[in-house]
Amino acid sequence: MSRPRVGIVGARRARQGLGPFVARDLVAAGAEVPCFLATSEATREEGARALREVAGVEARGYLELEALLARERLDALAILSPARTHARYLAAAAEAGLHALCEKPLVWGAADARAEIARLVDGFVSRGLLLIENCQWPFALPAFEALFPGSLARPPRRFEMLLQPASLGHDSLGDSLPHPISLLQALLPGEPRIHDLAFSTRDPRAAVLELRLRWESGGASCDARVRLEHGERSPRRAEIELDGRRARRLVAPPDYRLSFADAERSVPLPDPLTRLVTDFVDALRSGRSTQRGAILQRNQVLADIAAAYASQEIA
Numbered sequence: 421m422s423r424p425r426v427g428i429v430g431a432r433r434a435r436q437g438l439g440p441f442v443a444r445d446l447v448a449a450g451a452e453v454p455c456f457l458a459t460s461e462a463t464r465e466e467g468a469r470a471l472r473e474v475a476g477v478e479a480r481g482y483l484e485l486e487a488l489l490a491r492e493r494l495d496a497l498a499i500l501s502p503a504r505t506h507a508r509y510l511a512a513a514a515e516a517g518l519h520a521l522c523e524k525p526l527v528w529g530a531a532d533a534r535a536e537i538a539r540l541v542d543g544f545v546s547r548g549l550l551l552i553e554n555c556q557w558p559f560a561l562p563a564f565e566a567l568f569p570g571s572l573a574r575p576p577r578r579f580e581m582l583l584q585p586a587s588l589g590h591d592s593l594g595d596s597l598p599h600p601i602s603l604l605q606a607l608l609p610g611e612p613r614i615h616d617l618a619f620s621t622r623d624p625r626a627a628v629l630e631l632r633l634r635w636e637s638g639g640a641s642c643d644a645r646v647r648l649e650h651g652e653r654s655p656r657r658a659e660i661e662l663d664g665r666r667a668r669r670l671v672a673p674p675d676y677r678l679s680f681a682d683a684e685r686s687v688p689l690p691d692p693l694t695r696l697v698t699d700f701v702d703a704l705r706s707g708r709s710t711q712r713g714a715i716l717q718r719n720q721v722l723a724d725i726a727a728a729y730a731s732q733e734i735a
Contacts, residue, residue, distance in 0.1 A: 424704045427494045428456040428479070429509050430501035430523075431467030438523065438554070438693070439467070439500045440474035445697035446498065447475055451704075455480040455492045457501075485509070489516050496520060496550075496704060503528035503594055507536060510551075514543035519550040521700045524598035526553055526719055528591075533723035537716060544710050551710045552700050555602035555718065556692035559699075560660070560669075563680045563689040568665045575608045575640040580661035584651030589624030592648050593726050600646045601718050603660070610638030612717055617725065622732050631725070 426446050431439040443453045456471065456479050458464035464481035471479050482488040489512065496519035499509045507527050513520045530536040544551040565572045581600040585592040605612065613636045620630035627650045635642045651657065655671035667680040669689065678689040702708075 424495040431456040440470040443475035449698045449701035537719045556696040558606040559692040559695040566687045576662040579644040582659040584656035608637040612637040
């Protein structure tokens, strides 16, 4: 598969839309983006314009997934639509024999999220198809190590992350938690177990939500804290702290060059999204298989935390 052909679901830049940027990175990695799916004539025009301006591609727009799948010769779908639509598109991709790159979380709003996640992931695994979830922050760890040499030599005992989701309450968990969960998976490999889960508030309107938990995996354990601060403006703040070493993500205009910085110095941060998309294209070419265990673990931890929050959410 020298030049994978990837269709885009969710090509606009609305809200936190990544469609045009993922398309840009797909093309830079050597893939083709011949088509995209929209929901109306207006959004089809917006999507075509965004793909042209950001990714430099002229893509055909469709209003029906069935028509896109019937008329286009594709290898994969990049699913970048709102989270509550992911399950439908993932099921359709697997049924059509297409690999998939999907925005996180894979499933959101399902009555039995754990069962739905397992069903969808196994739909790819059973057909020998690749499924990658857009959890890009592990690709930032080499830059963290460059800022703090030796910091990744052993699993951390304390982990903190700050993020600024545009959403609030329950939805902010789905938008944000795959990032720290994927980092904890990378830092403490193995079958995870979470204990002592606590939330700073259950008020769905709160501008700040903190959660704490103890993560145990592979014989190691880590006290984790995640702080979610509601934010509408870009670029949003993001910080990681491991055992007292804190790195702030800085975004420099006008080209949005990224770096990690502490109080004294900074190091370049290669765009984690670009690195993840490049890894997806490389995986398609090499025939890499889906990491079933890691995807299920991450999404089941997310489902358990979201269920615990919702069970006592204040109306």
